[in-house]
Amino acid sequence: MDETWRLTATAARAAIAAGRLAVEDLVEACLARIAARDPAVRAFVAHEPDSVRAAARRADPSAPLGGIPVGVKDVLDTADLPTGYGSPIYAGFRPRADAAAVAWTRRAGGVVMGKTVTTEFAVRTPGPTRNPLNLAHTPGGSSSGSAAAVADFMVPVAFGTQTAGSIIRPAAYCGIVGYKPSFGMIARAGMKVMSESLDTIGVMARSVADCALFAGAVAGRDLGDPERAPSRPPRIGLCRSPSWPAALPETVALWDDVAAALARAGAALVERELPASFGALVEAHPTIMVMETAHALGWELTTCQPLLSAALKERHLPALAWPRERLDEALKVAQGCILAFGPALEGVDVLVTPSAPGEAPEGIGWTGDPAFNFLWTTLRVPCVTVPAGLGPRGLPLGIQIVGRQGDDAAVLAWARWVQAALG
Structure with a gap:
């Protein structure tokens, strides 16, 4: 049975470059997977197979993304597909131009497979997407469709965005890799921005190397090769964070297992x-x-x-009456913590911290608690979640690797080391 759709982006790219795989065949395999699985998972809100096939024929296999299929979260504008931002207000809306991230994806040879489901404006009411590992559970949000599409092998990579925990948490719930870059690394032009101070575009994939490949191609940066073994084990700060009281029993148990595995692999560990x-x-x-x-x-x-x-109205309408000084004070607090974060990392390469309180909650009416994510989003630092085990219902758990702002290549490399250490 042909399972080309199982290929990671890096594996597919290597096969295409070597002449063992045609772009059209890879795209057809992913189209078949979407047709078979999306009626149940509902990861896509807009998907036009004939247009996808035409894009595959045009794709340059020698380009950095070389024909790799890509999912685009529906808060990023696309000129050739509707962009609804998860709201009926924008039903059928077609922007004139691609968002910058989408434009650079196409320029790098990526094939846009469709728009993936987002919560309402990426901040409130969830869409219809289900966790492909158990359809009775949420995939997380707001990057619901992207996480589900990657986890269910419909696409090897997809865009997410994060204002609180909308990349890291759904990636952890779906058992994949999520990467929230340093704030501003991927240009936000053409994104429906909600929070000027927080919104960050990132990526999801089934390997750390795929995240580095995809985000690097879009941002025009060399994020290195996370598969290359480092010259030494990392110095890791084990950070429960102020959100530790939100940890469910499965995450408390995971924490001890992670610390033991990292120590066995040779990491120098300190409580931080x-x-x-x-x-x-x-x-x-x-x-x-x-x-x-x-x-x-x-x-x-x-x-x-x-x-x-x-x-949404209950949450945001009252905020219009809050005094501007309240926002100014909150931004001042955030800036003070951003400045203090560098010294807090002294003596370690990265922090390791939970990705989510526990397994994905049952039902799709709530996308889960971002307790272990909002802190790092506010600090504007790079974060990567990698799969780290299973909870009591057999659903994935993740562990998060956090580093210094702008040190994205190193954080990706150490995330791959941590993933390997966890087995």
Whole structure:
């Protein structure tokens, strides 16, 4: 049986470069997988197979992405597909141009397979996507469709975005790799931005090397080869973070297993807690997110309220009356923690911390708690989640590797080391 759709991006790219695989055959395999699985998983909100085939015929196999199929989260504009931002307000809307990230994907040889489901404006009401590992559970959000499509082998790579935990958490819930780069590494032009201070475009894949390949091609950066073995084991800070009380029993048990595995592999481990002042981010982050989002949705809130969900209006309308000084103070807190984070990493290469409180929750009405993500998003640092085990219901658990802002290549390399150490 042909299972070309199982190939990672790096493996497929190597096969295409060697002449063992045609771009059209790879794309057809992924199209067949989407046709077979998406009626149940519902990862895609827009998908036009004939256009995909035409793009595959045009793709340059010698380009950096060389014909690799890509899923695009539906908060990034596409000129050839509808862009709905997860809201009925934009049903059938077709932008004039691609978002910058999508344009550079195509320029690098990537084949856009379709638009993946997002929650409402990537901040509120979930869409119909289900976790492909257990359809009774959420895939997480807001990058729901991207996580599910990659986990279910519909595409090898996909875009996500993160304002709190919308890349790392769904990737962990679906048992794949998620990479939130340093803030601003991937250009946001053409994205429906909700929070100017927080929103970050990132990627999901089934290997760390695929994340480095995809994000590097889009951002025009060399993110190295995470498969290359480092010259020494890492110095790792084990950081439960101020969110540790949110950890469910499966994550508490995972924590001890992870520490033991890293020690056996030769890592130099130290317990590393953040300064007490970082606890203020528990209130500062939601203040920034809610107030900036409320103002970003100015047109929708003032002209299209009946088409907004009750949950979004209940969350964001009151924020319009909050004093501007409240946002200024929250941003000041965030900036102070950003400046203090470098010294907090002194003596270690990266921190290791949970990716999510536990397994993916049952049902699709809630995408899960971003307790272990919002801190790092606010700090604007690179984060990578890798699969790290299974919970009591047999669903995936992840562990997160966090490093210094701008040190993305090193964080990706150490994430691959951690993944290998965890087996």
